[in-house]
Amino acid sequence: MLAISLLSPPYATLSYATPAWLDISVWKCGQRVIVPLGKGGMLRAGIIVSIDDSSVKDGVVLKECLWPAEREPLLQPEYLAMVKQLALRHVVTEGEVLGGLLPAGLRTTKIRLRVLDGGKPRTMAMRDVANMSDIERCSLGVLWASNAVEVLDSTFDAEEQELCSLLEDPPWSVRPSAKRQIEVLDFLYDKGMLSRKRLLQELGSGVSAALNTLAERGLIRIGPREEGTCEACQDDDPECFFEADEGFVLYPEQQTVFDEFSALMHADGARSALLYGITGSGKTVVYLELAAEALANGRSVMLLAPEVALACKLEHAVHSRFPSQDCFFYNGYQSPTEREKTFRTLAERTAPCIIVGTRSALFLPSPTLGLIVLDEEHDTSFKQDEGLVYQAKEVAYYRAQQSNGLLLLGSATPDVKTFHAVQQKAVSMGVMRERAGEGELPEVSLLNIKNMKRADGILAAETKRQIRETVERGEQVVILLNRRGYSPLMYCLDCGQVARCPHCEVGLTYHKERERLICHYCGYSVTYPVVCSKCKGLHYLPMGEGTEKLEEYLAEILPPDTKILRLDRDSTRRPGKMQRILDAFANQEAQVLVGTQMLSKGHHFPNVTLAVVADGDLGLNLPDYRAAERTFQLLVQASGRAGRGEKAGRVLIQTRDPEHYCWQFVGSADYDGFYAEEIERRRKRKYPPFVKLALVRVSYPLDWRKGMEWVESLTEIARALGKEHNVRVLGHTPSPLPVLRGRKRFQWTLKSDGWVSIRTLYYAMRKAVPRGSKLRLSLDIDPVNML
DNA sequence: CCTATTAGGTCC
DNA sequence: GACCTAATAGGT
Numbered sequence A: 001m002l003a004i005s006l007l008s009p010p011y012a013t014l015s016y017a018t019p020a021w022l023d024i025s026v027w028k029c030g031q032r033v034i035v036p037l038g039k040g041g042m043l044r045a046g047i048i049v050s051i052d053d054s055s056v057k058d059g060v061v062l063k064e065c066l067w068p069a070e071r072e073p074l075l076q077p078e079y080l081a082m083v084k085q086l087a088l089r090h091v092v093t094e095g096e097v098l099g100g101l102l103p104a105g106l107r108t109t110k111i112r113l114r115v116l117d118g119g120k121p122r123t124m125a126m127r128d129v130a131n132m133s134d135i136e137r138c139s140l141g142v143l144w145a146s147n148a149v150e151v152l153d154s155t156f157d158a159e160e161q162e163l164c165s166l167l168e169d170p171p172w173s174v175r176p177s178a179k180r181q182i183e184v185l186d187f188l189y190d191k192g193m194l195s196r197k198r199l200l201q202e203l204g205s206g207v208s209a210a211l212n213t214l215a216e217r218g219l220i221r222i223g224p225r226e227e228g229t230c231e232a233c234q235d236d237d238p239e240c241f242f243e244a245d246e247g248f249v250l251y252p253e254q255q256t257v258f259d260e261f262s263a264l265m266h267a268d269g270a271r272s273a274l275l276y277g278i279t280g281s282g283k284t285v286v287y288l289e290l291a292a293e294a295l296a297n298g299r300s301v302m303l304l305a306p307e308v309a310l311a312c313k314l315e316h317a318v319h320s321r322f323p324s325q326d327c328f329f330y331n332g333y334q335s336p337t338e339r340e341k342t343f344r345t346l347a348e349r350t351a352p353c354i355i356v357g358t359r360s361a362l363f364l365p366s367p368t369l370g371l372i373v374l375d376e377e378h379d380t381s382f383k384q385d386e387g388l389v390y391q392a393k394e395v396a397y398y399r400a401q402q403s404n405g406l407l408l409l410g411s412a413t414p415d416v417k418t419f420h421a422v423q424q425k426a427v428s429m430g431v432m433r434e435r436a437g438e439g440e441l442p443e444v445s446l447l448n449i450k451n452m453k454r455a456d457g458i459l460a461a462e463t464k465r466q467i468r469e470t471v472e473r474g475e476q477v478v479i480l481l482n483r484r485g486y487s488p489l490m491y492c493l494d495c496g497q498v499a500r501c502p503h504c505e506v507g508l509t510y511h512k513e514r515e516r517l518i519c520h521y522c523g524y525s526v527t528y529p530v531v532c533s534k535c536k537g538l539h540y541l542p543m544g545e546g547t548e549k550l551e552e553y554l555a556e557i558l559p560p561d562t563k564i565l566r567l568d569r570d571s572t573r574r575p576g577k578m579q580r581i582l583d584a585f586a587n588q589e590a591q592v593l594v595g596t597q598m599l600s601k602g603h604h605f606p607n608v609t610l611a612v613v614a615d616g617d618l619g620l621n622l623p624d625y626r627a628a629e630r631t632f633q634l635l636v637q638a639s640g641r642a643g644r645g646e647k648a649g650r651v652l653i654q655t656r657d658p659e660h661y662c663w664q665f666v667g668s669a670d671y672d673g674f675y676a677e678e679i680e681r682r683r684k685r686k687y688p689p690f691v692k693l694a695l696v697r698v699s700y701p702l703d704w705r706k707g708m709e710w711v712e713s714l715t716e717i718a719r720a721l722g723k724e725h726n727v728r729v730l731g732h733t734p735s736p737l738p739v740l741r742g743r744k745r746f747q748w749t750l751k752s753d754g755w756v757s758i759r760t761l762y763y764a765m766r767k768a769v770p771r772g773s774k775l776r777l778s779l780d781i782d783p784v785n786m787l
Numbered sequence B: 001c002c003t004a005t006t007a008g009g010t011c012c
Numbered sequence C: 001g002a003c004c005t006a007a008t009a010g011g012t
Helices: A077-090 A094-101 A126-131 A134-145 A179-191 A196-203 A205-216 A252-266 A283-296 A308-321 A336-348 A359-363 A392-402 A416-423 A461-472 A547-557 A577-586 A627-639 A663-667 A671-685 A707-725 A755-768
Strands: A002-006 A013-017 A032-037 A042-051 A112-115 A122-125 A149-152 A163-166 A220-223 A271-277 A300-304 A327-330 A354-357 A369-375 A406-411 A428-432 A443-448 A476-480 A489-492 A509-511 A516-518 A525-527 A540-543 A564-567 A592-595 A608-613 A650-655 A692-701 A728-740 A743-752 A776-781
Touching: A002 A032, A002 A094, A013 A032, A042 A077, A042 A094, A042 A126, A077 A094, A077 A392, A077 A776, A112 A126, A112 A134, A122 A126, A134 A149, A163 A179, A163 A196, A179 A196, A179 A205, A179 A220, A196 A205, A205 A220, A252 A271, A252 A283, A252 A406, A252 A428, A271 A283, A271 A392, A271 A416, A283 A300, A283 A308, A283 A369, A283 A406, A283 A428, A300 A308, A300 A359, A300 A392, A308 A327, A308 A354, A327 A336, A354 A359, A359 A392, A369 A392, A392 A406, A416 A671, A443 A663, A461 A476, A461 A547, A461 A608, A461 A650, A547 A564, A547 A592, A564 A577, A608 A627, A627 A650, A627 A663, A627 A671, A650 A663, A663 A671, A692 A707, A692 A728, A692 A755, A707 A728, A707 A743, A707 A755, A743 A755, A755 A776
Parallel strands: A271 A406, A271 A428, A300 A354, A300 A369, A327 A354, A369 A406, A443 A650, A476 A592, A476 A608, A564 A592, A608 A650
Antiparallel strands: A002 A013, A002 A042, A032 A042, A112 A122, A112 A149, A163 A220, A489 A540, A509 A516, A516 A525, A692 A743, A692 A776, A728 A743
16 A cells, blocks of 8 residues: 655545555655546546555555656655654644655656657657556556556656746837737736746737747847856956965964864764854855865765855855865745756765755755755844745754754854754854954944934935045945835825735835836736725825935936946846846946845945945834844845955944844944844843744735634634644734735734644644634744735 | 526545 | 535525
8 A cells, every 4th residue: 555645736645555566666755747637537647655555544445556656766764764853843734844845846747658679669648547447558558567668757847948038128119009018018027037837828829920020129038048147247256366276275264164064064963153243254164174175075065045046156166166066056035947857866866965055955865965055044044934934944953963963054144043952052153243344343323313304305405415425535335225116105186096916005116217106015916006995086296215216316426427327136137137237236237236135145345335224223113022133134135235345344234222122232343242132122122032932824815805803713722722722822813915916904813832833733623623724824934024 | 386596515 | 626416595
């Protein structure tokens, strides 16, 4: 009997009989197989998770497993153990975990068998095999046993390989009457690079002609991805100053830390360590030297960064340091084909190698890992909170432990939880407090803008003066504003109504370049001007500012020949665009760079002497116990942007809340001080790491009248069980975004001493909801994003 | 009383 | 997710 986890709905683990048409030795744990499901005999792909002869409960007649999708199993027992662990932890099925982890090509039933029995080669789909008589299947089984049948993997349609990407930014240079073309362009702008197939699927096959026209006129490119180029940086990174083929001379501080960690890596048992090094202290060099050591011991290395661009930098560094070493690059933005290829290659590989990528790379099968590095470990991107929920740090910890390797977390502003673990002696720590280059830490000053009127715009007079002076000196300025678009609120001048998203009840953001109002939560958009839903008026007053407006405003107040660049999600839609903007700024083609927080991470501009944080409080008012931590981390990272060259840098932070406790520490980048204060607050208010905290989210369609009843009865269940299991249940409360994508949303906050009781409670709540209900329930263990 | 729609439950 | 079945509303 085979226990098989299905890789698509219902994602259950079901038992199947071993069929007569194949020898029992064909079936192996971790193997991909094709099975029938339901009365219609639909086909599903699954993974064998165990093989035994225990029986199922009475009345269930086992179906037979149809055919293996491969001869040797894709997944090793350790991998399956990890999947099981994740499923238990997040109270989901193994099928849901596997379905969320495997590249699309490894989850499909669309494989074909090729029969080479001496006659004319035949190929057949799995459907054909299912329709055969038992006798035919048996003879096919004989051929399989004699290796006369091979599996042809779902060669994706040619259309799947034709990737469409934009070559221009909005506004589009097409006739306004070309509705189809505009539809395609807007869609690509929103979703990024897409295959022709998906495009036709989503927009209807009617857009086919529009696609061709656009390609001909050079507005889009259709074709396979160019080999060897990566999404984020299309050419060589100017910062790759690593000498090929030899190690570095480490600074004394780096050497000390390296020696400590190297000893740790060779020790036995579970080991995790924190590399606490200020910005510019040269953490990457330490990672690479440790990697060299792991490889020398015949063990593989994983290097993970919070986002693609940073992972890309790491990859360049790896290539320079280890020119002849196999290095695999993996991230969620690669095409399914590309990801599948890497997954398969690594599943078979036994020789040590280096894997570089973002959080999703953590789920690649790999040869025994000696070292896993999470750079910028405090970054919230390491948590996936949509679809399959996981915290990369925990998965990394598990994998490191499983393979007896070292987990190394690196940051200048560690996660409070991680630092607490260091204090508890659960994690070792190495400290680097010196900048490896010349640069001195910048001088940080706060600017109180509490009394500034809205009409004055977002920059205080003093800020404007400093920006102007810096530009006039021929130096560069970086300005951070965590709000993209032109203006986040549009007031109707006739009735005072704010333009809102019909699906989410949040204000629509005006994007001037595209002449559109856009919902930043669900992507809904309408062309501007639009009639007011209440009074049918057409006159709006844009209130508040986003990066687009700030860029425009700066052009007005700065000398006319000043070049200004903008870096946010809108200006970087096209592949390679982000790198081009960063390069242009690094080459001093512009004096000012305006951007959202994507700018604060890891980039390095020697001539920047002033960094301005336009709205320092933006994060502080979020309904999240980590608001202060987040703000502190962001601002210290941002401060690191100024003064990385020879000239001294200054950082100017505008705030309406200068009394807040986090500012005194931001100024001197005093992490230790901040930590001491923050941990005391958490102890007093009973927040993690002193309790386990989870969020149960629920949502239902706006028009479903029974929804509220259900939520109320779930609260009762939670309360009753909470008392019994010593879990504090707060809620139900409307989510911070009470309506999203046309669904009403509520949440419960659960606090407890242990995860087990929280899971028990959630499990009971979910059991109360019938499957297939309009109610969607999900558990977020240790949420990173309270929205 | 018949049929179109929908809510609930199962899939091994 | 797709499909089957039972329950229900709405129409004749």
